[in-house]
Amino acid sequence: EDASRIGGPNHCWACRAFIEVLFELAEVEDYGAVRTLFDGPLSSAPEALLLSTCLAEDRSRGALRAELLERLAPPLLGDASPHATLVQATLAERVPLQLKRLLRSMQEKDPERSLPKIMDILQKDELVSFYASLLNGPPTELSCQLACLGDSRGALSLASWLRETLSEHKDTAAAGFIRFLRARLQPVAAGSPEVSRGSSAPY
Numbered sequence: 001e002d003a004s005r006i007g008g009p010n011h012c013w014a015c016r017a018f019i020e021v022l023f024e025l026a027e028v029e030d031y032g033a034v035r036t037l038f039d040g041p042l043s044s045a046p047e048a049l050l051l052s053t054c055l056a057e058d059r060s061r062g063a064l065r066a067e068l069l070e071r072l073a074p075p076l077l078g079d080a081s082p083h084a085t086l087v088q089a090t091l092a093e094r095v096p097l098q099l100k101r102l103l104r105s106m107q108e109k110d111p112e113r114s115l116p117k118i119m120d121i122l123q124k125d126e127l128v129s130f131y132a133s134l135l136n137g138p139p140t141e142l143s144c145q146l147a148c149l150g151d152s153r154g155a156l157s158l159a160s161w162l163r164e165t166l167s168e169h170k171d172t173a174a175a176g177f178i179r180f181l182r183a184r185l186q187p188v189a190a191g192s193p194e195v196s197r198g199s200s201a202p203y
Helices: 009-014 016-028 031-037 039-044 046-055 063-077 082-094 096-109 111-122 125-136 141-152 158-191
Strands: none
Touching: 009 016, 009 046, 016 031, 016 046, 016 063, 031 039, 031 063, 039 046, 039 063, 046 063, 046 082, 063 082, 063 096, 063 111, 082 096, 082 125, 096 111, 096 125, 096 141, 111 125, 111 141, 125 141, 125 158, 141 158
């Protein structure tokens, strides 16, 4: 195994305690100087750095962590290599909420292109249980889109998911589905021709 893949020399970039100290130093000392330290591992050890960044306890206000995730997450979440799959599966097991935030951020920035990539990730054998947990909660924009895409790919039955979600979450689910449908219908309504109030009706 290449040392760079598992955290560089002495595995320092895979060390949570080391990353936690750097997060604090970036806030109380020199942000630019600390940020420069990450230039190497961002290209040489991205898998290890993403894991340690997600798993580390951030006692700062989160600026450096947010910047690192912005750089690290999209390439690794869109990568089909075994290393990327291992990172994705580890995040799903150890920090599922963080992975959900990363996927949501990825989807919000470019819904049309990102959604199929997200679905490809979730359909991997290593992430089946995480995919199920994503769909089991109250409906969100992301879970509704994934359910629709999953139905088109034959991964699930949309009708069954709707029934089960409504049965489990009741009014919360109904409100979530209404928000989702309203967001889909608004662009259609905005682009539809309307007869002006001042015009006379044709006979």
